[in-house]
Amino acid sequence: MKHSGHEWKSNTLPAFVTVAPVAVCMLFLVIVPLIYVVIMSFCSIDEYYNVVFRFTLKNYAMLADAQYTHIYLQSLLIAFLTTVFCILIAYPFSFLIARTKSRKKNIYYMMVIIPFWTNSLIRIYGWRTFLGTNGWLNNALRFLHLTDAPVNFLFNRGTTVLGMVYCLMPFMILPLYTSIEKLDQNLLEASADLGARRGATFLHVILPLTSGGIFSGSIMVFIPCLGYFFVSDILGGGNSDVIGNLIERQFQSGNNWPFGAALSIILIVITLLLVKCYQKIGGSMDALGV
């Protein structure tokens, strides 16, 4: 017994001391709030919109309402379009950064990182000013006599996707850059040596070997897209809501916290399902930990 007591001191105590603070943080900042949200989603509200602890499934029943399912589908569509555009723009750009050897590489890299450090709310307001009827773009068009009346660029699904693409681009570029950087130059030479043209090398060697980056980038763009309510609020003007908008409204103007909680649970479930799919196709969880 004496021996095992000694072991407890030498192994368990340091482990306990190092892990415990993290565990406590996780408990109070992640697990407890999550349980709170789950409980909240089964609560009811009284006639004065106060939350009362009376068990109900009404919140979940409301989720199936046609006006909400429309928004889920719209969210998925916006997230899908955003992901596709991000891949199309980020891939060539990541290739450029990864293949540039000179000092320009840092400049390209900073072009991605510096906006990433700036508050995204401010940047989205910037787009609104730029695209507005009295904005720079319209002024420029009128100056060039390309239009007579101001064009309304704002408040549609297209501008929301534009804003999302803009906000989430770094999340696509960083994993893509990492996977392209890792690409062995010898493999490209070997492919050419074996008679492959550039297009064939891209299709058979480069694309499959960077698919990990594309997958993890897609997950990291698609999921936040469902919740970035401020983008669709500011640029979409209520015409292109995502699930995030619904949730936000329940906690603010709608003042229906239990229903908001149920919506949050749905968002979490969708996220978990997507991550599960990602793991199924062989994506690495480490690649998501940016």
Next chain:
Amino acid sequence: MGHIVELEGVNKIYGSNHVVKDLSLDVEEGEFLTLLGSSGCGKTTTLRMIAGFEEPSSGSIRVEGQSIEEKEPFERDVNTVFQSYALFPHMTIHDNIAYGLKMKKVPKKETEERVAQMMAMVQLEGFEKRYPSQLSGGQKQRVAIARALINRPRVLLLDEPLGALDLKLRKQMQLELKRLQKKLHITFIYVTHDQEEALTMSDRIVIMHDGIMDQIGTPSEIYEAPKTKFVATFIGETNVFDGCISEMNQNRVQVMVENGSISGCGTGFEKGEYITVSVRPEKMKFSQTPQDGFSLNAVVRDYIYVGSVVKCIAVLPNGNELKMEKFAGDMLPAPGTQVYPFWNPEDAVLIHSQSHVVYQAMENVVLK
């Protein structure tokens, strides 16, 4: 036998770095040619230029009489085995080997036949469905060779293909490669820094040094008659003496060196010329009394037993070491004994001073 690969006055310059200097080389059809040299001597760059991954700064490269400078790598009848193997990690062994045929749109049935044939040739039957990460180094090496050979190239380029293997496997693969090359009658251009590998496998060896081709010849020519001091010291062990020709009597040459006078045999030298004399350890002898034509003396310092032979280290008065090889059964003077080294003058190799050769090569260099 025609020249399958011809290099004419090829130079490669990276910025201020002149990597390959005025290289002219004819490779015969079906031969095993090795580019041998220490790292940074330009041998890999030369190979990469033949493969088409690098463009020569000046000069021309022809394969089968056709200039290939304008051709892209994928248009050339030349395949490469990379030092790092460069197998596609996301493809099975089968798909790796079939890649070249797939790119050339060879019919599926023929592809399958040729892949099966290749797998058998490199003794990897049953590995079709595995991935490169599941193979050992030697197996990966075979896949890399099969992947290149399936395209039936006229010339196979190999860039230190055995560098990553352990000694035993390397010896085995050396013999296998040589056997394969003879059987298929493909021209092999092989890059290595391992002189023993070069001597074992090659029909001819090109010794490169600082971007210059020092010598080209069969392994025995390179070993027995090195043309430069670098070649003499790079291939095998040798003892070199720098000195000045003091006397010449027909082909018998007397050379003054730092520690005395020595003899050699050679033609084409002048009295007063500075030369290098190279004597292999196995040709060195020593006696207890001074020999005719030799006035060196040395002190035996140490013996090293290497199985059948004994290596003897003797020290000259200026501190330079002499290496000699003796049979283990011979009578050996005890360490500390004074001896008089000598050799048959025919066994010494006389080499024109190195700087003379370098100067000649540099004169021919044309900078673009």
